[in-house]
Amino acid sequence: MESTNQLEEIKQKGKTLKFEDDDNDDAEFFYNKEFDFTNDLPAVLERGVDYRQNQRQNPERQECIFEKEPEGASESDYVVNFSLSLLEACSLNEKVPNIISRILLNNLYIQMQEKEIEMTERHQQIALDKLASVRAELLSDYVTKFKLTNHVDQNFFENLARQYVAQNKFHEAALLIYKFKFHNLFDLKVILDKLIDSNRMPAAKQLCEDSEELKLYLIKALSTNDNCKIAAQMIKEFRFDINNFPEVxxxxxxxxxxxxxxxxxxxxxxxxxxxxxxxxxxxxxxxxxxxxxxxxxxxxxxxxxxxxxxxxxxxxxxxxxxxxxxxxxxxxxxxxxDPVPYDVFGPLSVGEYLRLPPHVTVEFITTNDDIKKLDQLFDEPFIGVDSEWRPELTKFHKTCPSLFQISGSKVSYLLDFVSLKDDKDLDNKLSDIFSHKNVTIVGFAFNSDVEQFARKFPNLKFYRYIHNFIDAQNYFSLVTKSPPMTGLAKVCEKTFGKPICKKEQMSNWERRPLRLSQQHYGALDAYILVDLIQNLAKQGEECNCHLEKHVRVLDNRHYRPVAKDDDDEEGNGFLDSRPPAIFNPQERQRNFGGGDKKKEKDFIPSKGLTPEMKSFGFIVDKTLFKVGKMLQERKVDCKIPEKGLESEQICALAIKEKRVFVTTNLRLFNKKLNVPSCCVAFKTSPFSTLFFILIQLQTNSLQSKSFSNYEQKILISLAAFIEQRWQKKQFNQFPRCDEIIYIY
Known part of the structure; x- marks a missing residue:
């Protein structure tokens, strides 16, 4: 098969998809970098449908991907040609995500398995003709599902990989080399360099996973200012010792x-x-x-x-x-x-900031004998708690909470966890306070503190059970009917008219003694929660949002933090020694400031949850108003909430009105909320296109004259395939599939 010639021919003739309407005006869809596939795929489908219905009036369509069917063609012939042609067009457009092509391929295979389509030799020939234009990621599945193994062999894929290298398509070549074990036939170091240049790190990592030599070469090639974080991640994943890589x-x-x-x-x-x-x-x-x-x-x-x-x-x-x-x-x-270090018992920033009231004293708990001072807290109705830890300076530098603040209305205690983290008497005393029936513990976004303690101090038990707990962040939102503020400083500014100075937040909390400004910051962070909750309780009485209704038991006795790759690694010692390096006097190009602000979001769906599509319409989150309007234009029952409502409030509205909540806020699913019967975490992704199709099918909005039975079968099969994967929770079979999650 002259795959190279076929591919070039397809590129020359098939870059532009043309569909003619009844007025003979060309409607073109250019498959280049500016093509908006998410918005244009429905139009492509509709044009294909229009061609099917009107091909007798317009028989000559040389440049259309949907070719004129031969005399006596069956429904299967049209469905196969329609799907494979669309798959070919999707594969040629670099902007179309792989998931779309994979879904088209798998959908066609499912129809063949369920005998909805009868596979013939002609269909195999069509699939064989389009093989050269299929993406490298799909080639193996494509050949298997269309039973083309008798028509192609290892030599075909080897030659195709060499063609990819000659065409500078190193990512595609790497996928074939890995899939068919061609490692000994290519210069892999050259390919790894090209993959690094094009930022194809997953393919590079995959290519060298069976070779220690290639792993070392990959890390060395990544040991640059721009890629040292990626190199560090590779070192972790490969279980190497960071000290063996002084450059990184x-x-x-x-x-x-x-x-x-x-x-x-x-x-x-x-x-x-x-x-x-x-x-x-x-x-x-x-x-x-x-x-x-x-x-x-x-x-x-x-x-x-x-x-x-x-x-x-x-x-x-x-x-x-x-x-x-x-x-x-x-x-x-x-x-x-040298400027004199500025240190005062108060805010460091210039301006009006909150200060610790004069009547509040600060007590340090640094020895076992000091623990008895905490007995005064049993008489307090509200106790504010917070913790501080030293910032992690690099990826391999691990820190743990070094200061725990606990405050009543008169005394704010600073507990030295550097010296007392293993003290059982302190743990027992705090457990008695936290489980006391007459004491309410007040936290602010306390989940992060709980996770730190659970990860760093698994032997301590005081934080695992709190008899009366209230989160000031959530209660503030309920009382003021405003969006949840992201930080304590903003909440205090709106409540008291002044913010908290956060200059000391990112500081060395392991130093002893603490600076005066650190002492003030730590004591105020805990005390202000007591003042805040009392202020909010008075406001809650006026708006029928009583505090006692929102106080709950916080039971973390069975909580286990999500395991991380470096949980079993000891971070202490990484910064203690300087790696050997040869000074290069010509190396004067320095990049000061600006760290990498990109952070991956870890989202793990709860176990045992099942999807359900029974609802009374949809409601979109605050950031998805355009999506809501698009759904409304497609005659889908979708409510767009009023501006100013936060995700939690919209979620509550969805529960009340029994609507599907469409949101990008994945943090909602990690909170213990009463989520709607069906929540959808929606992201701009390939799934969004087919998600619209699924919604239309659910609301029966596709039953119109513009769609023939053939097209309805195709769209219904696509939607059914996606829903089948959702129900079986087979998200890992497709890249980025976790961007749509159903919560029951």
Missing amino acids: KERLMKNSMRYYLGRFLYKKPGSDDYLSLDRIEDMFLGFKPMLAYLVEDLVFKGKMNEAKGVVLRNYLDDTLRQDVREQLNDVIYNPNL
């Missing part, structure tokens, strides 16, 4: 240091993002390699006096590079030129 370790440490240093060099003093040099130095306290990198970059930026001060205060002479040490030998440190 050094770049991770330097990138972290430069992120904080950038907030000193390029942010204006007084701005929220500004960090003074003494705060950065304190952040790296105890980690001489990080401090040495800080000194080296300060020297590079010409701040010699500041660099000399950091060296003298932290005894870094033996840790610095020799060239940097020589430059600093002649510098006479003048402490008067």
Whole structure:
């Protein structure tokens, strides 16, 4: 088979899909990077339907993918030709996600298995003719499902892989090499370099999973400023020792240091993002390699006096590079030129911020003898709780809660978990307080604290059972009928007219003694929850939102945090040693500031949940108004909520009106909410297109003259196939399938 010639012919003739309407005006759908597949797929289907119905009036359609059927063609002939032609068009368009092509292929296969379509030799020939244009990801399944193994062999796929390499389609070539085990027939290091250049990391990782040599080569190739985080992730996944990769370790440490240093060099003093040099130095306290990198970059930026001060205060002479040490030998440190560290028992930011009231005292619990001071809390009706931990400076640096704050109305206690984390007497005392029937524990987004304690201190039990608990964040939203504020500072600003200064939030909470500003911040964070809940309780009485109705038992005794790849790894020690490196004086291009802000969202659906489509219409979340209008235009019963409502409130409205809630807020499903009978987590994805089709089928809006029986069969089969996967929860069979989840 001359697959190359066929592919080029398809590209030349099939880049533009043309459908002629009754007025003989061409309607073109260009398959290039600007093509909006999500919005245009329904139009493509409708044009295909129109061609089927009007082909007798317009028999000559040379450039249409839906070719004129031969005399005596059956319904199966048309369905196979229709589906394979659409599959071919989807494969040729790089912007069309793989999931669409896979669904078309699997749908056709299911119809063949259920005898709705009879596979003939002619159908096999059609499939064989289109084989060269099918995406590499689907080739193996395509050949198997259409029983083409007798027509193609290993040589065919090897030649196709070589053609992909010659055409610079290294991703497609890598998929074939991995699938058919052609590793010994290609220069894989060259292909890995090309995959890295095109940011095809999954394919690169897959290609070298059976070779230690290739794994090491891949990590070394990724050991650059731009890719060191990916290299670190590969090291974790391959279960290698980070200390065997000094380049990756050094770049991770330097990138972290430069992120904080950038907030000193390029942010204006007084701005929220500004960090003074003494705060950065304190952040790296105890980690001489990080401090040495800080000194080296300060020297590079010409701040010699500041660099000399950091060296003298932290005894870094033996840790610095020799060239940097020589430059600093002649510098006479003048402490008067260094800004004096600013530390007060109060807010650090300039402006009106909340302060700890004078009548509230701060008590430190640092020894076993101090634990008895907590007995005063048994007389408090409300107790505010919070915790602080040192920021994780790099991917391999692990920290744990080092300060636990617990406050009544008169005393705010700061518990030193650096020294008392294993104290059973403290755990028992806190357990008695948290389970006391006359005490209500007040938290703010307390789930994150619970997860930290469960992950770092699994032997402690005080946080696992709270007899009376109220989350101030949720109760504030209920009382004020406003969207849940993201942070405590904003809630306080709306309630008290002043925010909390958050300058000390990202600071070294392991240092002892704490700075005065840290003491104030920690004590205020716990105390303000008591003041806040009392204020909200008064407002709740006026609006019939009584506090006692929302106080609940918080039972985490059976909670186990989701396992992570590095849970069994010891993070201590990563920052203690500096990796060996050869200084290159020509390496002067530095990237200061701006860390990678992209974070993957972990969403794990609850076990035992089943989908159900019985409802009285749909309701969309606050960010999906356009989706709601689109559904309404398609005559789907969809309610668009009023502006200002938050996801939790819209979710409650969906429960009340028995509607399907369409949302992008996956965090809702991790909360213990009474979700509707059917929730859909909707993202802009390939599924959204077919999801519209499914909705139309459910509401019987496809029963119109514009669709023939053939097209209805195809669309119904597509929708049935997706629904079948949902019911069986076979999400992992398709990429990005977890972006649509049903919750029962």
